[in-house]
Amino acid sequence: xxxxxxxxVGTTERIVSIALGAYLGYNGLKNLRYQSVPALLASGYLFxxxxxxxxxxSRWLGKKDIHNPAINVKAVMTVNKPRxxxxxxxxxxxxxxxxxxxxxxxxxxxxxxxxxxxxxxxMGGKIEWDAxxxxxxxxxxxxxxxINGSPVKNAGKVQFYDAPRRGTEMRVIFSYHPPAGGxxxxxxKLLNPLFKGVIENEIYNFKRVMEAGEIPTTDGQPAGKxxxxxxxx
Amino acid sequence: xxxLCWNGVKDLKVEKVDDPKILNERDAIVKxxxxxxxxxxxxxxxxxxPSMQAGDILGHEFIGEIVEVGPEVRQLAVGDRVVxxxxxxxxxxxxCKDELWSLCxxxxxxxxxxKKVFQYPTAGIFGYSxxxxxxxxxxxxxxRVPFADHGAFKIPDDIPDxxxxxxxxxxxxxxxxxxxxxxxxxxxxxxxxxxxxxxMAIQAAYHLGAERVIAIDSVDYRLAAAATHSKAExxxxxxxxxxxxxxESTGGRGPDCCIDAVGMEANSTGIEHYYDRxxxxxxxxxxxxxxxxxxxxxxxxxxxxxxxxxxAGFADKIPLGLFLNKGLTMRGGQMHGQRYVPLLFELIREGxxxxxxxxxxxxxxxxxxxxxxxxxxxxxxxxxxxxMPQQATEHIAGAPSLINIVDxxxxxxxxxxx
Ligand SMILES: NC(=O)c1ccc[n+]([C@@H]2O[C@H](COP(=O)([O-])OP(=O)(O)OC[C@H]3O[C@@H](n4cnc5c(N)ncnc54)[C@H](O)[C@@H]3O)[C@@H](O)[C@H]2O)c1
Ligand SMILES: [Zn+2]
Ligand SMILES: [Zn+2]
Numbered sequence: 001x002x003x004x005x006x007x008x009v010g011t012t013e014r015i016v017s018i019a020l021g022a023y024l025g026y027n028g029l030k031n032l033r034y035q036s037v038p039a040l041l042a043s044g045y046l047f048x049x050x051x052x053x054x055x056x057x058s059r060w061l062g063k064k065d066i067h068n069p070a071i072n073v074k075a076v077m078t079v080n081k082p083r084x085x086x087x088x089x090x091x092x093x094x095x096x097x098x099x100x101x102x103x104x105x106x107x108x109x110x111x112x113x114x115x116x117x118x119x120x121x122x123m124g125g126k127i128e129w130d131a132x133x134x135x136x137x138x139x140x141x142x143x144x145x146x147i148n149g150s151p152v153k154n155a156g157k158v159q160f161y162d163a164p165r166r167g168t169e170m171r172v173i174f175s176y177h178p179p180a181g182g183x184x185x186x187x188x189k190l191l192n193p194l195f196k197g198v199i200e201n202e203i204y205n206f207k208r209v210m211e212a213g214e215i216p217t218t219d220g221q222p223a224g225k226x227x228x229x230x231x232x233x
Numbered sequence: 234x235x236x237l238c239w240n241g242v243k244d245l246k247v248e249k250v251d252d253p254k255i256l257n258e259r260d261a262i263v264k265x266x267x268x269x270x271x272x273x274x275x276x277x278x279x280x281x282x283p284s285m286q287a288g289d290i291l292g293h294e295f296i297g298e299i300v301e302v303g304p305e306v307r308q309l310a311v312g313d314r315v316v317x318x319x320x321x322x323x324x325x326x327x328x329c330k331d332e333l334w335s336l337c338x339x340x341x342x343x344x345x346x347x348k349k350v351f352q353y354p355t356a357g358i359f360g361y362s363x364x365x366x367x368x369x370x371x372x373x374x375x376x377r378v379p380f381a382d383h384g385a386f387k388i389p390d391d392i393p394d395x396x397x398x399x400x401x402x403x404x405x406x407x408x409x410x411x412x413x414x415x416x417x418x419x420x421x422x423x424x425x426x427x428x429x430x431x432x433m434a435i436q437a438a439y440h441l442g443a444e445r446v447i448a449i450d451s452v453d454y455r456l457a458a459a460a461t462h463s464k465a466e467x468x469x470x471x472x473x474x475x476x477x478x479x480x481e482s483t484g485g486r487g488p489d490c491c492i493d494a495v496g497m498e499a500n501s502t503g504i505e506h507y508y509d510r511x512x513x514x515x516x517x518x519x520x521x522x523x524x525x526x527x528x529x530x531x532x533x534x535x536x537x538x539x540x541x542x543x544x545a546g547f548a549d550k551i552p553l554g555l556f557l558n559k560g561l562t563m564r565g566g567q568m569h570g571q572r573y574v575p576l577l578f579e580l581i582r583e584g585x586x587x588x589x590x591x592x593x594x595x596x597x598x599x600x601x602x603x604x605x606x607x608x609x610x611x612x613x614x615x616x617x618x619x620x621m622p623q624q625a626t627e628h629i630a631g632a633p634s635l636i637n638i639v640d641x642x643x644x645x646x647x648x649x650x651x
Contacts, residue, residue, distance in 0.1 A: 078327070080325065080326055080327045080330070166327050167327070197345070200345055201345045204344065204345055207338065207339065208323075208338075208339045211323065211325040211326050211338070211339055212259075212323035212324075212325050212326070212339040212340075212380070213258075213259070213305070213325070214257045214258060214259060215257075215342075216257070216321075216323075216339060216340050216341065216342040216344075216357065216366070216379060217256055217257065217342050218256075218342055218366065218367050218368055218369070219256070220254060220256050221253055221254075221256065221368070221369045221377060222234070222236065222250040222251040222252065222253055222290065222369055222373070223238070223250060223288040223289065223290065223369065224236065224238030224240070224246065224248035224250055224287070224288035224289070224290065225238075225248065225287065225288050226286060226287060226288040227240065227287040227288065228241065228286065228287040229286065230284060230285070230286045230363055231241075231280075231283070231284070231285050231286060231287075
């Protein structure tokens with residue numbers, strides 16, 4: 001699952017470009033005036049970027065320079081299960097790896113403290129830290145944070161609300177930040193901006209696991225020769 | 234095993250690929266006995282649906298036999314003869330629970346990706362691009378079926394294969410088109426497109442109470458089938474002004490219900506066609522909405538326009554002024570097959586719906602590319618070619634009205650890529 005997404009983030013960007021291109025094109029056409037010319041140009045540019053997978057501007061900027069090593073993912077979703085059940089599953093932090101495959105293991109040391117081991121394919125090693133629950137309001141809110149001195153700073157917050165007739169609305173924040181004073185190689189890989197897409201997907205997996213009992217996948221299914229790239233338009 | 238793969242626009246190949254495996258606990262493996270072509274495949278083959286990749290296995294309308302089940306499969310057993318719905322639903326999310334299966338929240342592995350384009354994720358579909366999950370399709374000897382308890386239905390013994398296969402996709406789509414059209418007794422229904430989906434929409438419209446159904450297409454043999462098998466009145470849009478004829482034959486009111494069973498590759502006459510083709514080519518619109526425009530224009534005041542013809546993105550010159558000022562209702566969607574299968578078995582058994590005539594070209598897997606050529610070109614009387622992956626040779630017994638040109642011609646054989 002995660003392996004595939006890492007490979008495909010270029011694809012995400014391209015699809016987003018096409019969608020944005022379409023949207024801006026639409027907005028530009030909507031008010032066809034002098035000011036909309038830049039929007040139409042931007043739309044054409046995004047189409048090119050999306051369609052050809054080639055971004056003249058990134059190239060010009062030297063894409064590496066625009067990376068920000070912190071990862072903050074915010075997600076909202078509705079899970080078709082009662083709030084108590086949804087809260088309970090997340091609160092048992094040892095369940096996290098069942099929907100976040102980049103987490104190799106989360107072991108609960110006691111009520112508040114836990115030991116986390118993260119691993120990504122191609123990360124070149126495991127990375128471990130201890131975290132503690134900093135806020136716990138049953139059926140409403142869970143917040144945690146890695147303790148001082150961890151090789152990577154991880155923090156998260158999950159809030160639960162009733163969704164009338166539809167189970168539970170959730171707000172999730174999940175973040176990784178570099179620690180003060182440099183990065184180890186494994187941590188650096190974890191903070192690769194492509195990783196953001198992985199986290200986003202893994203948070204959505206929570207809903208899939210809670211509702212469907214599994215994460216949908218095509219990894220390992222047959223295919224003919226992949227002689228070309230994913231064709232977007 | 235062998236499978237029919239998309240290799241690029243208008244480029245299909247039969248290739249040797251791995252056998253499918255159970256990947257999740259609710260999966261089953263089905264040995265495919267019949268797998269039909271569908272108009273939706275043409276949108277992929279002709280290059281109008283984004284996110285295809287060389288090597289993708291095509292096909293989504295199929296029946297077969299269960300040969301393996303995952304540990305969490307409860308309702309199915311090895312040996313069951315099943316029809317599998319073309320769209321995949323988890324059965325547990327809010328949408329599946331509401332029987333809106335094609336809107337499933339959980340069955341599309343690329344849901345997050347798709348969300349960036351459509352705002353919300355929709356269900357996975359077999360063999361229908363990576364935005365819709367990238368699932369391997371059914372033009373293969375075997376296929377993996379996720380959430381099998383919900384997607385695979387045992388076929389009653391008295392329903393033969395050549396009817397059951399279309400219950401996977403063509404029949405429920407036509408039925409849902411008629412249902413969304415909100416037909417009242419005595420209504421006149423116009424159906425654009427006399428392909429398999431249009432044919433089934435016509436039959437379902439009569440079943441739901443239509444007094445008259447008028448089919449519109451330009452392909453004579455399809456119009457002939459609409460008249461003889463589905464009992465419609467017909468209009469060839471190349472010979473007549475569709476709007477005039479529809480008004481003329483409804484006392485000036487226009488049809489009460491209009492069904493678009495054509496979608497994004499609609500052809501049209503004159504300048505309109507060149508306009509849409511050019512814009513589509515330049516990617517200024519993804520869809521050619523000629524039928525949608527005409528349906529909105531033709532529909533009587535206060536009537537309903539029901540859209541099952543597939544659109545991929547955006548289109549222009551849609552007469553929204555008519556839509557609003559005539560007080561129309563418009564509905565659309567990918568079909569929610571799981572909701573209809575048991576009912577459709579019943580209607581087929583009673584003879585109210587009969588899809589068997591649509592199987593015009595039973596085809597061995599290796600001739601898949603040729604079958605799509607016939608289907609895409611609307612030649613040789615082809616309504617639907619049905620690939621029979623377990624049959625290596627010509628003669629396929631049991632199917633009606635076989636016009637088996639494909640097999641006669643394949644003495645030389647088509648390229649099979651090993
Ligand atoms: N919503 C769903 O779940 C669903 C499921 C299956 C198929 N579909 C879609 O339904 C549509 C029809 O499928 P099909 O298998 O019957 O396809 P098909 O290609 O066999 O038939 C399409 C027919 O439309 C006719 N046509 C083209 N332009 C026309 C026009 N301007 N006016 C009238 N007719 C015109 C063609 O001549 C052809 O006979 C396709 O868009 C397909 O993608 C949707
Ligand atoms: Zn189809
Ligand atoms: Zn679902």
